[in-house]
Amino acid sequence: MTASMPAEPLRRIGAWLPTWPLIATKHLELRKRRGLIIVVAVLTVAPTVLILGLRLILHAVDPASYGPAGGPGVFQALANLMAEFGFLSAAALGASAGTTDLSDGMFRHLVITGRSRLALYLARIPAGLAIILPLVAVAFAALCLTTSYAGLPQPTSVNVGGISVPAHFDQAELQSWLLQHPQQAATALPVGPSPDTARIRSAIDQNITILYGDYSSDEVGGSNPAINEMAKIGLWLELEVGIGFMAGLGLGALTGQRTLTTITLIGLEIIVTPVLAQHVVPYFLDGQRLVVGVAMDQLRPAGLASGSGAAGPGIHLFGGRGALGIPPMPTWAMVSVIVGWIVGWSVIGAWRMMTRDA
Secondary structure (H helix, E strand, C coil): CCCCCCHHHHHHHHHHCCCHHHHHHHHHHHHCCHHHHHHHHHHHCHHHHHHHHHHHHHHHHCCCCCCCCCCHHHHHHHHHHHHHHHHHHHHHHHHHHHHHHHHCCCHHHHHHCCCCHHHHHHCHHHHHHHHHHHHHHHHHHHHHHHHHHCCCCCCCEEEECCEEEECCCCHHHHHHHHHHCHHHHHCCCCCCCCCCHHHHHHHHHHHHHHHHHHHHHHHHHHCCCCHHHHHHHHHHHHHHHHHHHHHHHHHHHHHCCHHHHHHHHHHHHHHHHHHHHHCCCCCCHHHHCCCHHHHHHHHCEHHHHCCCCCCCCCCEECCEECCCCCCCCCHHHHHHHHHHHHHHHHHHHHHHHHHCCC
16 A cells, blocks of 8 residues: 555546547547638648749749749748738637537537546647647748748848948947948938038947847848748747637637637737737726737747837847837736736636536
């Protein structure tokens, strides 16, 4: 009896952990919903593949009239489109995963078998993510390959206030270059007519932060993302769709209604989030920041920020730049909101699964 006592807590823990056969079963249940899988695949992969394929064909047929298939503008537009559609398709998949047993009338039978309700809920997470995350990865890989091998050549200079400055400068290098070219710098600075060198140097020192913000924004907007920036954007996209799936799964389990859950999250993504991210609501700024889309916009990598319609330079985080029209929140608050949405919806969905009448 003494030897078996340490094993008892492990058995209790294992009771609510989903087994591999259970995860595989839930994965198969989702894949058998062919209409849902087709819609998810079309929303996630089809826009990127079709647009890039059409641009490749047009450029091959008439290169004089149609430019290269890839380019900074195309990359930013398609990656942002992928984020929007990816969130919506992931939410729909999560809502279906959270309501499948109820809609099929199988929930009572699963409970009667003695399986842990928590295990039944947790099994849906890897089962659904195993569908949506690879689809996003395929679409983003196609975009990166087209941008890298069928895109525009990288520019060697950046336009700042009407003057051409060499690319790939940091702020100190940009300041040094402007100080070495005072007459050119004068055209981009508010120094008035016929300024002397001392006045130009003073204006450079006072405005270097603003000038570097314009410089870096123009550089990002005119250059193909580097490999490390593509990796950041890919991880950000996967996080975006992962949050959409977790929210759909938790809300679906809570309401038991797939259609209601999907419509609610669509409204949140395409109506509520853009409004709250771009306009300050008086006395409600902290409430706006609790919306996960606002936090994700602040985390949006620099390679996408210039294509997002942001109204300000935002903040830098691991190379990212906020894409917000409202004052950014502290980094710890942004991370807390993102983690809170993932954990919060998981807890809510699991609680409803465990307390629902069979």
